[in-house]
Amino acid sequence: MSRQYRSKVRIYVDIMKAIKKDGEAKPTRILYSANLSHSRLIKYLDFLLKEGFIREIKIKNSKRYALTEKGERFLREFRVFEKFASAFGISI
Amino acid sequence: MIAELVRLDIYTEVVSAIICFAIGHFSLRGYRKTGEKSLMYLYFGFIGLGIAMFFRGTIYVFLIMLVRQPQTNLDAVRQISIYSSFICGIIKIFSYGSMAYIFSRQAAQKHPYSALALFPFIFNPFIESISLILLLYISVQCGMNFLFDRETNKLLVLMGFVSLFLGHLLFLFSVAKATLYVAGEIFQLGGLASMLTMTIKVNKEVK
Numbered sequence A: 001m002s003r004q005y006r007s008k009v010r011i012y013v014d015i016m017k018a019i020k021k022d023g024e025a026k027p028t029r030i031l032y033s034a035n036l037s038h039s040r041l042i043k044y045l046d047f048l049l050k051e052g053f054i055r056e057i058k059i060k061n062s063k064r065y066a067l068t069e070k071g072e073r074f075l076r077e078f079r080v081f082e083k084f085a086s087a088f089g090i091s092i
Numbered sequence B: 001m002i003a004e005l006v007r008l009d010i011y012t013e014v015v016s017a018i019i020c021f022a023i024g025h026f027s028l029r030g031y032r033k034t035g036e037k038s039l040m041y042l043y044f045g046f047i048g049l050g051i052a053m054f055f056r057g058t059i060y061v062f063l064i065m066l067v068r069q070p071q072t073n074l075d076a077v078r079q080i081s082i083y084s085s086f087i088c089g090i091i092k093i094f095s096y097g098s099m100a101y102i103f104s105r106q107a108a109q110k111h112p113y114s115a116l117a118l119f120p121f122i123f124n125p126f127i128e129s130i131s132l133i134l135l136l137y138i139s140v141q142c143g144m145n146f147l148f149d150r151e152t153n154k155l156l157v158l159m160g161f162v163s164l165f166l167g168h169l170l171f172l173f174s175v176a177k178a179t180l181y182v183a184g185e186i187f188q189l190g191g192l193a194s195m196l197t198m199t200i201k202v203n204k205e206v207k
Helices: A008-022 A027-033 A038-050 A069-087 B002-034 B037-068 B074-109 B113-118 B125-148 B152-173 B179-206
Strands: A054-059 A062-067
Touching (some): A008 A038, A008 A054, A008 A069, A027 A038, A038 A054, A062 A069, A069 B037, A069 B152, B002 B179, B037 B074, B125 B152, B152 B179
Antiparallel strands (some): A054 A062
């Protein structure tokens, strides 16, 4: 079976879904769930932070990430269009 | 009876066009949100269909108004009818072509009686045949999508394209029997309504 190409938006969504799953998530957890390398994850997390889709929570020496209201809304809207596209046989 | 059918035809074309614009607009929103190019082609497809239907409806009204004028040159009316029908047909082919392209792309990755009597070339059989082939291809792809994943939304899209296919088939045969034209319009409207239902359903499911 051929490996399917993941678009940038798909990767952002996978990261946000991984965060949403636990409410708050550590980078290692996101890394495994979204299936990304550490360097790529940092790059994507920076973008999501800058755009206000996620926020950083610092507890002692560890970092955790949580979705913002903007991130929650984006995920909801993405799911609507994902279902719409899927009805036409289009996978996002 | 004839006047009612003329009116029905104009209404169904305009309502179908509005449905196409609504689905097209939703596809564009999806493209902007997700960046998925297939949604952009879907947008082109539905907007093109909407423009073709709206154009046809408008031309219809214009021609009917012309015919009612006592000094109208019927030959000129016939010419306008032929050319406008040709333009609509070409736009429809591009629209269905755009939709058919989505499926090939995905696979690679994975008239009323009086008008018919007056305007004998309101439908160009050659263009209708091309539309039919493209719609048949799209319907088969949708059927396969549904067979792989038996989901209601996919069934609604399948029903939509099959109805559009049947509608065009009836348009093609309406040259022989005018009642088939009205049936074709109803199938076309039903097909688009089915896809609109899916769009509304998807929105409700997630919210």
